[in-house]
Amino acid sequence: MARAKIKLVLDRDYQLTKVDNRIFGSFIEHLGRAVYDGIYQPGNPESDEQGFRKDVLQMVKELGVPIVRYPGGNFVSGFRWEDSVGPREQRPERLDLAWRSTESNQVGINEFSKWAKKADSSVMMAVNLGTRGIQDACNLLEYCNHPSGTKYSDLRVSHGDPDPYNIKVWCLGNEMDGPWQIGHKTMEEYGRLAAETAKAMKLIDPSIELVSCGSSSVEMPTFPQWEAHTLTETYDYVDYVSLHNYYGNRSQDSLDYLACSNDMDRFIRTVIATCDYVKAVKRGKKDINLSFDEWNVWFHSNAADDDIMQNHPWRHHPGLLEDVYNFEDALVVALLMITLLRHADRVRMACLAQLVNVIAPIMTEPDGGKAWKQTIYYPFMLTSRYGRGTVLVPSVHCTTHGTSSHEDVTDVESVAVYSGEQDELTIFAVNRTLDGDADLTADIRSFGDYRVLDHIVLENDDLKAVNSALEEKVAPAHTTQSRVENGELISLLHKASFNVIRLGK
Ligand code: AHR
Numbered sequence: 001m002a003r004a005k006i007k008l009v010l011d012r013d014y015q016l017t018k019v020d021n022r023i024f025g026s027f028i029e030h031l032g033r034a035v036y037d038g039i040y041q042p043g044n045p046e047s048d049e050q051g052f053r054k055d056v057l058q059m060v061k062e063l064g065v066p067i068v069r070y071p072g073g074n075f076v077s078g079f080r081w082e083d084s085v086g087p088r089e090q091r092p093e094r095l096d097l098a099w100r101s102t103e104s105n106q107v108g109i110n111e112f113s114k115w116a117k118k119a120d121s122s123v124m125m126a127v128n129l130g131t132r133g134i135q136d137a138c139n140l141l142e143y144c145n146h147p148s149g150t151k152y153s154d155l156r157v158s159h160g161d162p163d164p165y166n167i168k169v170w171c172l173g174n175e176m177d178g179p180w181q182i183g184h185k186t187m188e189e190y191g192r193l194a195a196e197t198a199k200a201m202k203l204i205d206p207s208i209e210l211v212s213c214g215s216s217s218v219e220m221p222t223f224p225q226w227e228a229h230t231l232t233e234t235y236d237y238v239d240y241v242s243l244h245n246y247y248g249n250r251s252q253d254s255l256d257y258l259a260c261s262n263d264m265d266r267f268i269r270t271v272i273a274t275c276d277y278v279k280a281v282k283r284g285k286k287d288i289n290l291s292f293d294e295w296n297v298w299f300h301s302n303a304a305d306d307d308i309m310q311n312h313p314w315r316h317h318p319g320l321l322e323d324v325y326n327f328e329d330a331l332v333v334a335l336l337m338i339t340l341l342r343h344a345d346r347v348r349m350a351c352l353a354q355l356v357n358v359i360a361p362i363m364t365e366p367d368g369g370k371a372w373k374q375t376i377y378y379p380f381m382l383t384s385r386y387g388r389g390t391v392l393v394p395s396v397h398c399t400t401h402g403t404s405s406h407e408d409v410t411d412v413e414s415v416a417v418y419s420g421e422q423d424e425l426t427i428f429a430v431n432r433t434l435d436g437d438a439d440l441t442a443d444i445r446s447f448g449d450y451r452v453l454d455h456i457v458l459e460n461d462d463l464k465a466v467n468s469a470l471e472e473k474v475a476p477a478h479t480t481q482s483r484v485e486n487g488e489l490i491s492l493l494h495k496a497s498f499n500v501i502r503l504g505k
Helices: 054-063 074-078 109-118 134-145 151-158 187-204 225-234 260-281 302-311 327-342 377-386
Strands: 004-009 015-018 025-027 067-070 094-096 101-103 122-126 169-172 209-212 240-247 289-297 347-353 362-364 371-373 390-392 395-398 412-419 424-431 438-443 451-459 477-479 482-485 488-493 497-504
Touching (some): 004 412, 054 362, 134 151, 169 187, 169 289, 209 225, 225 260, 260 327, 327 451, 327 497, 377 424, 377 451, 377 497, 424 438, 424 488
Parallel strands (some): 025 347, 209 240, 289 347
Antiparallel strands (some): 004 395, 094 101, 362 371, 438 488, 451 497, 482 488
16 A cells, blocks of 8 residues: 555645534533543542542543533423532432433432533533423523522522522534434424424523424434424524534444544534535524534443443432543544634534443543543544644645445544644644655745744554553653754654644744
């Protein structure tokens, strides 16, 4: 096979869009050990006076997560929010039908709003459109955002929070197209309900942004008719449509697995086309943008979860969806982030699903043990840290290969982000070939005398290497594989590696 090569021409004036930092969002659901044993564990020496784990908070802050979706997920479709506010001793224990768990409600809206502040983040709140509807969504919004002087705003005040939470982004239900969803709806049922809920919510607080439920995955039989139909109903009231998709090396074919970001790319393009079709039908002026509010690798834990869900009694926060990620999963997360950034003009928000213990970059050992970073922690952290700025439109020439289910797969995937504020250009690049190094060159003459500030690389000889509480096998390192000569960046990208090349003065 010929040596892999990518040639970029980057110009600081060829700009796609300024990145909305909410593209680096994440997700905490009342599921498994995400909340209890994850972010919240009173009595643990690592926890603060409110019971929040400080070690976990520190890792979340290092990741840089500007928005966190809450409280689900499938959980939200049976959620009774009033159970989760006010004096803790009065909160009821409930059955959570989505995850066959019992929910103590010791963490709820009040606590999560405080946790999000401590994590330097904001809340993306989902409302229950499964077992509940318009009135309940309005009550919750009034509780959270109305200053005072009404039943629900005064209830919040009486719960010790005089200032409104001012939650800006609200999801109109979760995966309502999925037959597994409690209160699953047809597109006709959901379209009307979502439109009327959205209309009422914007009457209460016109400053909020609303996300209409898109398909649960690209594989759903109703995709993309679901989007076309429901957005035609909700177009006037909503700002975003959601996308969800999880990836996995299910056939143990790593080369093909590393091409799965092409599937994400096609999914995004199809949803953009559908949004624009609806805009045309409605003779509309505004674009519906995309909130890719559940994305990640999820497949390692599937069999164990089925066992827990089917064969075990009801339990409080059983360990569910505890995928342990390997190095190739980290490469895939890097590839997916590059894909999201390349669509940053329309993908304005995205949530890595999820954040702690449940298909998560951050894990805590059971029984109050230490917190540790999974392999996927690092591509997220690096992209979130250095991917803030303006995505450039590059000219790209790249060699390609085929895989068992993908054609014309570029050997190297990349995106470049320019930060005028920092006076820095960062190139993110994954060499997704498994058998050879790649040469990257980039014409960066428009950046004057930029030089290499750093070349950070995530690589490992073993695609299946994992991290644990005891050992960190996959972590970024600094290399000297990049240099600038006469306005040209020349970099060596090792096989199967994620590279962050930072340039500046
Ligand atoms: O993130 C895990 C689950 O995946 C969520 O609860 C649901 O929305 C999706 O199917």
